[in-house]
Amino acid sequence: MREPIPADLKDIRFPVPIRYLDLASAEVDTGSSALSEGLVIFLSDGLPVGQAYVDKPENTTALALRVVQPETVEHAHQVAQIPLKNHDVSILICTKDRPDELARCLASIPRQSLPPVEIVVVDNASAGDGTRRVAEAAGATYVREDRIGLDYARNAAVRAATTEFVAFTDDDVVLHERWLENLMKGFDQPEIGCVTGLVLPGELSTPAQLIFERHWGFGRGYRRRDFDRHFYRRHKRHKNPMSMVGAGASQAFRRKVFDECGLFDVRLGAGAAGCSDDSEFWDRLLHHGHTCRYEPTAVSWHFHRKDMEGLAKQIHQYMKGHVAALLIQYQNTGKLGNLRRMLMSLPWYHLKRFAKRLERGATSDNFFLKEEVLGSLQGAFYLLGRWKMQPW
Known part of the structure; x- marks a missing residue:
C-alpha cells in the first residue's frame, strides 16, 4: 500500500x-552542463562549501x-592550514539493535585523518549479541548499559x-575523513567547551527523508558560528x-565540562522524553560561561528514516523532548523565556x-502537525511527572 504524501x-x-x-x-x-533536479553540493578541496535544491535546468x-x-x-582553506594541537580524543557511539548501521559508521573511522585514541561503543540493552560482535570486530571498547535511554548510554x-x-x-x-580533525581544530580557545559539525543527508530516496531534511534536518549552513555568553x-x-x-549526531566536548556542568539529563533523549538532550546540555554550557562552536568543515552524513510512519513517530518524540527540555532549562536556570516559549510562542x-x-491543505511543512501538537502536550506532562527525578 502506497504511503500518503x-x-x-507529489x-x-x-x-x-x-x-x-x-x-x-x-x-x-566552464558551465558546460546544466543541472536539472536534485540536491547539488559544491566542494572545495574535498569539503562541502555550499548547496542548493534544483527543480529546473540551471547552469552550473x-x-x-x-x-x-x-x-x-576561504574558511575551509584556512582550517586546512591550521596545525592540529588537540590529539587526545575518543569517538563515542551509542547504539541499540542496529548492528548493520553501526558497522557502516565504524567503517568510516579508519579513514580519519586524525585517528582517535579509542573508540567506545555503548550498547543500550540490545536484544542480541550482534552489537558486541560488530564493536569488537572494529577494535572498539564495548560497554553494555542496560538502563534504557540514550542518555544513560x-x-x-x-x-x-x-x-x-x-x-x-x-x-x-558516516564520517568525512577529516571530521574528527576539524572538530578538534575548533577547540582553539580555552572557553570553547563544545564543537559541532555540518551534517548532510546520506540519501534522499523517499518522501519521508526529503521532508525530514527540508524541515527537520541537521544541517546548519556553511559558516562558522560561535555561541557565547553574549548570545546567551x-x-x-x-x-x-x-x-x-548543531546536531547531536556530530558533537565534541572537553571532557572537563562534564565535571563542571554535570552529565546528560537522562529524562531527555531517545528512550525517555525522546529528544533535545544535546540542546539542553548546550544551554547548560552557555549558562556556565562556556562557548559552543559550529564548525562546518567537520562533515558527516546522516541516513534519515525512510518511511512516513517512522518519521511521524520521530517528530512526535522530537516535540515531546523539546517541551520537556524547555521545562528542564527553566528548572536549571530560572529563565522565564523557556516557559514563554512553551505556553505562548509554541501554541x-x-x-x-x-x-x-x-x-x-496538507503540505510537507505541516503534514505531521498532529504529531507535533500531541508530542508537545505529552512532553509537558512527562517532565512534570519527573520534576524531582535525579537528572544523571
Missing part, C-alpha cells in the same frame, strides 16, 4: 539525486556563484572515555534557539500553521 511532493521523482561538484572541475569552471557556473560564498571557501560513554576530549556520533552516520544574554527574555548550535506557532493547513 504531502501535495507539494510531482517529485524519488530517489532525489544528490550530486557533488568540485568548484575546480571543468564542469563548474551560475548556480555556484549564487550559492557558494567566497568567505566559506551517553553518560556511560563519557565515564568510560579516558581522553581529554570526547566526540559523539550516531550509529546511522541576548536571548535572556526568550528561549535560547539552541537548535542553531501560537501551531495555531498559525493549522490555519494555513485549513486554507491550503
